[in-house]
Amino acid sequence: MATDDRVAVACRSVVRVYGRATEETQALKGIDAEIHRGQLTVVTGPSGSGKSSLLSLVAARDEPSAGWVEVLGVDVGGASPRQLRSLRRTRVSWVPQRASAALFPHLTVLDHLSQAASWRSARVDPRELVARLGLTGCGDRRPAAHSGGEQQRVAVAMAAVGRPEVLVADEPTAELDAEHAEAVLMLLADVAARGGAVVVSSHDPRVVRHADRVLHLRHGVLAEERGSGGSVTFIDSSGRVQLPPEALEAFPDQRAVVRIDDDGVHLTRPDDPS
Ligand code: ADP
Ligand code: MG
Secondary structure, eight states: OOOSTTEEEEEEEEEEEESOGGGOEEEEEEEEEEEETTOEEEEEOOTTSSHHHHHHHHTTSSOOSEEEEEETTEETTTOOHHHHHHHHHHTEEEEOSSGGGGSOTTOOHHHHHHHHHHHTTOOOOHHHHHHHTTOTTOTTOOGGGSOHHHHHHHHHHHHHTTOOSEEEEESTTTTOOHHHHHHHHHHHHHHHHTTOEEEEEOSOHHHHHTOSEEEEEETTEEEEEEETTEEEEOBOTTOOBOOOHHHHTTOTTSOOEEEEETTEEEEEOTTOOO
16 A cells, blocks of 8 residues: 555554444544654644554554554554564554553563563663663562553663664653653654654653654544644545634534635635625
8 A cells, every 4th residue: 555665654544433333432533644764753632532542553553443554564454463463573562551551560671671672583782771761770670660650661662672663652751750751752763763663642742842743633533744844734535624723713603615716725604705
C-alpha cells in the first residue's frame, strides 16, 4: 500500500469501534495518516479523543474494525499471529499508557534491557541507558519496587534499546518531572534522528516542542496536522473536514453551502446571501 519508503506506518480510513451493538464507542472514525521514518510525531488531543486507540494500532498491538493499518509493510488486520509476534519483538516497540503492563514482575531493570536487546539482536551496554534516564541505583530492582515514574522510564529504555524501526509511546512523560521528561524526550528524539519512526501521544507542551510533526485528534477524527510547513486542516479520504471549534460556531445548524471558485472552496451558512 505505502509506496513512499519514508513511510513507516500508513493508516487508511481507519475505524476502531469498542463494545457491542447496544453500547458501542466509535473511538476512531476514519483516520488517514502516515508516520514517517526519521521523525518524532506527536499525537495530541483531549482525553477520550482516540490517542491511545490510534497508538495501539500504529504499534501493531490492535487491529482496526474497518480500514487498513500497514506497519513496515505488514497489513496488521490481515497478518498471521506469527508475523505480528515477530514484528512486535524485533521491529516495533511499544510503551503502553500504563507502563507496568510492558514490564515483567520477575525481571530487574538490567534484565529488562538485556531482554529487549536480545529480541532486537542488539549489543548494548544497558548501564549507559540506565544512567542516561536517571535510573542508576535501580538496576537490580524489580518493577514492584519502582515508582510509576521509574516504571515509565524503564519501559521507555526497553523500547529504545537496539534501534527499533518504529517506537510508539503512549503519554511517556505523564508521570515524570521536568528533568526526567527531558531525558526521555532526548532519548526518543535520538531514536528518530537515527532513522526510527517515533510516535508519542501527549498533552504536554514540553513534548510538543520536540515534535517534527503534530497530529491533533478531536472526537476520533484527525483535525489538524502541523509540521515544518505550518498548520493544515485534515481532509479524509471521503472528503470530510473537521472544522476548528471557532469555525464550527459559525454554523449552528451544522449545515453549509459549498461554493467553489478560482479563489478556493468557500463554506457559508445556508441563510447567508453572500
Ligand atoms: P485517549 O487516549 O485520547 O484518551 P482513547 O483512545 O483511550 O482516547 O479512547 C477513545 C474512546 O474510546 C473513549 O471514549 C474511550 O472511553 C473509548 N475506549 C477506549 N478503549 C476502550 C475499550 N477497551 N473499551 C471500550 N471503550 C474504550
Ligand atoms: Mg490515552
